[in-house]
Amino acid sequence: MMFRLKSHMGRLAVAVCLSVAAPVLAQQPRMAVVPTQTIYPGEEISRARLEMVEVTNPNLVKGYVSSIDEIDGLVTKRTLLAGRVIMASALREKFAVTRGSSVRLVFSKGPMTITAAGSPLQDAAIGDLIRVRNTDTGVIVSGTVMADGTIHVVAK
Template sequence: MDIMKNTYLTTVLIIFLTLSLTANASGSKFASHEKIRTAARQFLVEKANKLGFQDFTVEVGHLDNRLKLPTCDSELTAKGGNNKLPGNISIAVRCNSDKPWKIYIQASVKAYKSIYVARSPIARGEIVRKSNLKMAKQDVTSLNGNYFTDINLINGHIAKRLIRENQAIKSYMLAKSKVIKRGEYVMIIAETSGISIKMKGKALNDATIGEHVRVKNMNSKRIIEGTAIRSGVVKINI
């Protein structure tokens, strides 16, 4: 009788343990930390792709093992802060189920992009030409967006300092070159209703492309104001 009783109790215990293990395996009362990290990682991957980064790595921090958040019945969503990529960023991962919660997790993105660098050393005061430049894949993580992918924004500028070979071109290295110099003779182009009139003038101030310049019409002796459009040429609208 005792043997049958012990056998019965053993069977009940085995069934109870099996059901408990099955319940734990099929679901947990707490949200998976790995799923939270995956949601943050996926958000950053999509954002980096939209920004056009060709090569990048994403590292997501770990959560404290003591952190216990309720299981989320809905898909986790992630949103970044105001930090610019690449670099360090705080990601908010949110659960929008009946028991909502939000947790912040730290992450970092290291990115590479094809940008313009110096093909050869460019001396201070030298005009930067297309022949001085080349595209190269660079780590732009620490450049804070201060780089160029459009050669037209560089070509024709003056180097304010020595730019070394293979060095990334940055805005503070460049100065706009003066296309109009005070005292020199220029061509004035006046346009109205599709008609273009050209006349000779004398510049009264220096100007870079797009800047206003005062010129003296050599025929009428009148002083007029126009816009520098290229070397030695000023455009006015009548």
């Protein structure tokens, strides 16, 4: 069975479609963050080295950074080229502990707390689970990096 719209109904349908689509077409332009100069891996990102640009490529994949506030103070994992969109996957938090440094190990169970000196076997940010060598005994333990730079040891 086939239906046909009368000519005045067809015009009405087009008018309704245009009135609904108008707000969609009038959306704010998509914005992205780009560096103003090349930023190398391991460097901290600062506002002075970034700018906002309008996204003109409709095929740009999702995952790019759209606000300078999101990334101010983060560190790059790879080289960021000037004028190129910054992907969120290219950034990480600053390391709270670095490999080979001296840290305090803390183990707590109920009312008992044991502390010892340790040396991380890898770089890590706050909240990361890492392996740490107890410098007194040489035993390798796992623990979570805390905001104050201590490592809370996980019980086996």
